[in-house]
Amino acid sequence: MLPVGDGGDGVILVLSLAAMLLLAAAAPPVHRRLGRTTGYVLAAGFAGVGGLLATQVPTVLDGGAVTTSWQWMPSLQVSFSLRLDGLAGLFCLIVLGVGVLVMAYCPRYMGDSGRNGVVYGLLTLFAGTMLGLVLAADLVLLYVFWELTTICSFFLIATAGQVAVRPARRALLVTAAGGLALLVAVVMLSVVVGTTDLATVLAERERVLASPLAWPIGGLIAFAAFTKSAQLPLHFWLPGAMVAMTPVSAYLHAATMVKAGIYLLMRTTPLFAGQPAWSALLITVGLASAVGGAFMALREHDLKAILAQSTVSQLGLLIAVIGVGTPVALAAAMLHTFAHALFKATLFMLVGVIDRETGSRDIRELSGLRRVMPVTATVTALAALSMAGVPPMLGFVSKEYLFQGLLEADVTSWSGVVAGALGVTASALTFAYGMRIVHGAFGGPTRQPDLYEPSAAFLAPAALAALAGVVLGPGIDLLNPMVTRAAADVVYAGAVPEFSFWHGLSPEVVMSAITIAVGTVLFLRRDAVDRALQRVRLPDGGALFDRTHDAVLALGTAVGRPDRSTDLTGHLARPLIALVVLGAVGTVAVDGLPSRGPTDRLLDWPVLALLALAVLGTVLTRSLLAAVGLVGVVGLVVAVWFLLAGAVDVALTLLLVEVLTAVVAVLVLRRLPTRLRRAAAPRRAVAAALGVAVGVAAAVATLALTGRRDLSGTGGYFLDAAEPETGGTNVVNTILVDFRGMDTLGEAIVLGAAAVGLLVLLGSEPGAPRSGTPPAGPTPAPRADGGLVLQVAAQVLVPGMAVLSAYLLWRGHDEPGGGFIAALVGGIAVGLHQVAHAFPGLPRYLRPAPLVGAGLLLALGTGAAAALQGRPFLTPFDIPVLGAVGIGSPLLFDLGVYLLVLALLVTAFDRLGADPAGSAPAGSAPAAEDAAPPAPSGPAGAQVPDHRPPAGRAAAAAPPTRRGPR
Amino acid sequence: MTAAIAVGLLVAGGVYLVLQRNLIRVVVGFVLLGHAVNVLVVSAGGMDRRGLPLIGQGDPGQAADPLPQAFVLTAIVITFGITVHLLALVQAGGPADDEERPDEERPDEERAPSGPERGQR
Numbered sequence A: 001m002l003p004v005g006d007g008g009d010g011v012i013l014v015l016s017l018a019a020m021l022l023l024a025a026a027a028p029p030v031h032r033r034l035g036r037t038t039g040y041v042l043a044a045g046f047a048g049v050g051g052l053l054a055t056q057v058p059t060v061l062d063g064g065a066v067t068t069s070w071q072w073m074p075s076l077q078v079s080f081s082l083r084l085d086g087l088a089g090l091f092c093l094i095v096l097g098v099g100v101l102v103m104a105y106c107p108r109y110m111g112d113s114g115r116n117g118v119v120y121g122l123l124t125l126f127a128g129t130m131l132g133l134v135l136a137a138d139l140v141l142l143y144v145f146w147e148l149t150t151i152c153s154f155f156l157i158a159t160a161g162q163v164a165v166r167p168a169r170r171a172l173l174v175t176a177a178g179g180l181a182l183l184v185a186v187v188m189l190s191v192v193v194g195t196t197d198l199a200t201v202l203a204e205r206e207r208v209l210a211s212p213l214a215w216p217i218g219g220l221i222a223f224a225a226f227t228k229s230a231q232l233p234l235h236f237w238l239p240g241a242m243v244a245m246t247p248v249s250a251y252l253h254a255a256t257m258v259k260a261g262i263y264l265l266m267r268t269t270p271l272f273a274g275q276p277a278w279s280a281l282l283i284t285v286g287l288a289s290a291v292g293g294a295f296m297a298l299r300e301h302d303l304k305a306i307l308a309q310s311t312v313s314q315l316g317l318l319i320a321v322i323g324v325g326t327p328v329a330l331a332a333a334m335l336h337t338f339a340h341a342l343f344k345a346t347l348f349m350l351v352g353v354i355d356r357e358t359g360s361r362d363i364r365e366l367s368g369l370r371r372v373m374p375v376t377a378t379v380t381a382l383a384a385l386s387m388a389g390v391p392p393m394l395g396f397v398s399k400e401y402l403f404q405g406l407l408e409a410d411v412t413s414w415s416g417v418v419a420g421a422l423g424v425t426a427s428a429l430t431f432a433y434g435m436r437i438v439h440g441a442f443g444g445p446t447r448q449p450d451l452y453e454p455s456a457a458f459l460a461p462a463a464l465a466a467l468a469g470v471v472l473g474p475g476i477d478l479l480n481p482m483v484t485r486a487a488a489d490v491v492y493a494g495a496v497p498e499f500s501f502w503h504g505l506s507p508e509v510v511m512s513a514i515t516i517a518v519g520t521v522l523f524l525r526r527d528a529v530d531r532a533l534q535r536v537r538l539p540d541g542g543a544l545f546d547r548t549h550d551a552v553l554a555l556g557t558a559v560g561r562p563d564r565s566t567d568l569t570g571h572l573a574r575p576l577i578a579l580v581v582l583g584a585v586g587t588v589a590v591d592g593l594p595s596r597g598p599t600d601r602l603l604d605w606p607v608l609a610l611l612a613l614a615v616l617g618t619v620l621t622r623s624l625l626a627a628v629g630l631v632g633v634v635g636l637v638v639a640v641w642f643l644l645a646g647a648v649d650v651a652l653t654l655l656l657v658e659v660l661t662a663v664v665a666v667l668v669l670r671r672l673p674t675r676l677r678r679a680a681a682p683r684r685a686v687a688a689a690l691g692v693a694v695g696v697a698a699a700v701a702t703l704a705l706t707g708r709r710d711l712s713g714t715g716g717y718f719l720d721a722a723e724p725e726t727g728g729t730n731v732v733n734t735i736l737v738d739f740r741g742m743d744t745l746g747e748a749i750v751l752g753a754a755a756v757g758l759l760v761l762l763g764s765e766p767g768a769p770r771s772g773t774p775p776a777g778p779t780p781a782p783r784a785d786g787g788l789v790l791q792v793a794a795q796v797l798v799p800g801m802a803v804l805s806a807y808l809l810w811r812g813h814d815e816p817g818g819g820f821i822a823a824l825v826g827g828i829a830v831g832l833h834q835v836a837h838a839f840p841g842l843p844r845y846l847r848p849a850p851l852v853g854a855g856l857l858l859a860l861g862t863g864a865a866a867a868l869q870g871r872p873f874l875t876p877f878d879i880p881v882l883g884a885v886g887i888g889s890p891l892l893f894d895l896g897v898y899l900l901v902l903a904l905l906v907t908a909f910d911r912l913g914a915d916p917a918g919s920a921p922a923g924s925a926p927a928a929e930d931a932a933p934p935a936p937s938g939p940a941g942a943q944v945p946d947h948r949p950p951a952g953r954a955a956a957a958a959p960p961t962r963r964g965p966r
Numbered sequence B: 001m002t003a004a005i006a007v008g009l010l011v012a013g014g015v016y017l018v019l020q021r022n023l024i025r026v027v028v029g030f031v032l033l034g035h036a037v038n039v040l041v042v043s044a045g046g047m048d049r050r051g052l053p054l055i056g057q058g059d060p061g062q063a064a065d066p067l068p069q070a071f072v073l074t075a076i077v078i079t080f081g082i083t084v085h086l087l088a089l090v091q092a093g094g095p096a097d098d099e100e101r102p103d104e105e106r107p108d109e110e111r112a113p114s115g116p117e118r119g120q121r
Helices: A011-054 A057-061 A086-110 A116-135 A139-158 A162-193 A198-203 A205-210 A214-228 A237-243 A246-255 A259-272 A276-299 A303-324 A327-358 A374-388 A394-407 A415-442 A456-471 A480-490 A507-524 A526-535 A541-564 A568-589 A604-620 A624-644 A648-669 A681-705 A713-726 A731-739 A741-762 A787-811 A819-836 A848-868 A889-912 A952-957 B002-018 B023-044 B066-092 B115-120
Strands: A066-073 A078-084
Touching: A011 A066, A011 A078, A011 A086, A011 A116, A057 A086, A057 A480, A078 A086, A078 A116, A078 A139, A086 A116, A086 A246, A086 A259, A086 A327, A086 A456, A086 A480, A116 A139, A116 A246, A116 A259, A139 A162, A139 A198, A139 A214, A139 A237, A139 A246, A139 A259, A162 A198, A162 A205, A162 A214, A162 A237, A162 A541, A198 A205, A198 A259, A205 A214, A205 A259, A214 A259, A214 A276, A237 A246, A237 A303, A237 A541, A246 A303, A246 A327, A259 A303, A259 A327, A259 A480, A276 A303, A276 A415, A276 A526, A303 A327, A303 A394, A303 A415, A327 A374, A327 A394, A327 A456, A327 A480, A374 A394, A374 A415, A374 A456, A394 A415, A394 A456, A394 A507, A415 A507, A415 A526, A507 A526, A541 A568, A568 A681, A604 A624, A604 B002, A604 B023, A624 A648, A624 B002, A624 B023, A648 A731, A648 A819, A648 A889, A648 B023, A648 B066, A681 B002, A681 B023, A713 A731, A713 B066, A731 A741, A731 A819, A731 A889, A731 B066, A741 A848, A741 A889, A741 B066, A787 A819, A787 A889, A819 A889, A819 B066, A848 A889, A889 B066, B002 B023, B023 B066
Parallel strands: none
Antiparallel strands: A066 A078
16 A cells, blocks of 8 residues: 555646546547447546546545645746645545446447547546646636636537527636636735645635635635536526536536536635625525525426526535535535435436437426336436435435534524525425426326337446445445545534434434425425416526627627728728827826927928928829829928938938839829819818818927927937947948847838738739739730830930949948838839830849848848847848958848838839739720820829720710729 | 928828828828828927938037937838838729719619629720
């Protein structure tokens, strides 16, 4: 035998959990190979894990505990620690014991269907998480396993298919809400106590009770337990969960998962036992559920529904006695938890047997099965008698002690009597519906005489459990060591009693007698009782929940509706309105700004006047080409403004960008009508009002927040450090490629992404037809090129521009230039060539995708090379040979940026410039008044190809409609 | 002062245009807003110092703040990238709704018959 003492062998606990996980993972593949025999394999596996844990039982029974602990989240002091003590041992016995029975029951119930492999896997996974829940010695770990059982339960209910959608969702949401409550309680406890170690927390009763968080913690823990253990008024998810197949109902929703709430309350009893509020809450909710559940069970006709309501009732009794919290009450709760798992799982399995054999679970349809299925009838009767608390069953013994515990309730002077009376009421109802199950299925005339007894293998698991319920009543001494050891773990003060089968003519025996007598009367007068009960209208919690759920979803839909609109204006207007509000708030709230220095120069004003004219023209024009031209003018004026502000690189960049923007815009505009329509008056008014408001806000903000300080510290640093640190004299460029290379890398990647986006939007092959309509005319219109002059000009200029581009790139570190500007010049060269030769397609070395790739590789590679030398990413370094001609790593990085920008440009020219002849020529159809000549100041000399068909008059006769490729 | 007025002008024009129905106008408005923000960022560096931030050229005490310039330089190129992308969206035929109608809420189905007419041309 193993050495005895506190400690034992903690590895066993980890091995057990790992074995369960392994079994769960192996279940589906094993099922494919072995079919339904898998159930027996898993039953053997469960038994093996049980045997593994059993090796530690001597340690536990001697009053010790087996522990193991691994670091998990050391910064939070959360560890993966497991602990096997008496209480954990009792629940392990239930989880694995009932698990063996259910797994051995599954094969005959489920058959060979392929989907069942998943069910086996989930059931085993659930068993593993349930083991983890009761073994967890850390609150966070306990919470994690708690939620995992919820998720397993959800998936197992959902295996029932379409009918399970709503019930599974209810079960998930209710129990997950409880899980969140538990999480909050865990966080609060760790704040109060300073650790999440379960044993330490439980030992700090005084500290927890003294803290202001005591009642929130207690309330949240109780709420979590009530959701998991299906207490009123949240019980509705449990009857709904009965859509799951019977093994799932028997295992999760009768024997184990719903007991997680009971386990949690037992575990936290040392913290709260004896506190009147805690006792009152648990006793009230528990007894309400006990009586209410039993009452609802007596109304049901479906056998599984009866059992589900019965579970609510029995769990209520358990919670009530835990609330009482005396040694006897707690010991009784332990014993009854075990007894309930045994008889309730048995009854579920038997209902499954009846369902399979007869095709029905409704006691109004079933009748007289005792003649054709005598063994089934006997076994069912045994389990039902245990549930009803009839001697000599185990259920009788546990109920006796439940009564004794309830009588000890001492919240007030009369609470013991009331609790006892309610316990008797619930138990009498339990007796009545227990008899109803047996009589409903097996009594009365036999309507299906050609049925026969199910196979021994099908019945064996249930029969075994039922027999255990009979034997363990008189043989209660067999259970005593385990249960009293478990109770010792949670009893706060006082000695744990030993159970005995018969303990004299005590009040409990009288209460049992009353229970059986009243229950018998209820059963004998069952028709009258049934009629009376059916008249009672009860609120349907499930439907209420569903309505609330739907209402919440509807609310979400309503809130999100504006964001799902495809109306661009709406999306844009909202942030703009927010800007106006922000400006107004800022005007009121911001105060005490430093004074503004003198910032204006005389030359600023004429530039500003030009800007005003250009903006006004852009806004008002109805000619598309004029709009593009005027926005180019705005850009040029802004460039001049930048030049005045001392930003020469910026001005240069903007000039080049304006040229390129105009070219690209014209390429797109070829396909659009040349005239813009006037917007409707209301839209113009709203847009103008909002424009003025946002403009004023922006101007005020600029006035308020700029020009009120000297050179920034960062700016001063760059001016001072640029040359010594980098060797470059163009400070702006050194910032781009040296100081803040990472930003630049990100920005260049954005451009690369834009290039890829163009490829996706417009097709990766130039000129690929994007509309399904082939050209209408028999012969396509001749391709328009730039004419001889432009071609010759391109011939001369393009090589020069290419050289200039390279030069700007090379000198960028010291003089105005750099990767962005150089690439823009290079892009203009490409554009000129493309336009002059009517978009002949790209040479191989200018393919967009390879350019993007090369640029990215170069920029990232330069950074990574620094990292390889052990310095931070993108640190500049010298290159051995090239350094002699002034080429360092910043230039290589800049080259990467260059390639990415160039990639975007060539992509734009190539894809947007692709011959539009593949679709109807745009700009050709508009009515006469729309066919204005292109503005003479057409930007950048771009040539607009003219494919206009000669049928002008016919087209003019047609009503003006939408046109152009879609 | 001039910077503030310039920002206000550009923002007002840009906002007016992005609230239009015609997508080309929206793109043009977007360009204006880009200019506005760039002017704002450069003026945040201080408009009293306007020397070139080139070492060894001009009075070092008058050199403009280089950091906003670096920001704006990349911002201009990125704005260009996005503008091109927007133009491509217009061409690829996003919600190509460039006509103003009296009732703007007309559902999509009523706009459908445009294909056959195009075929007749």
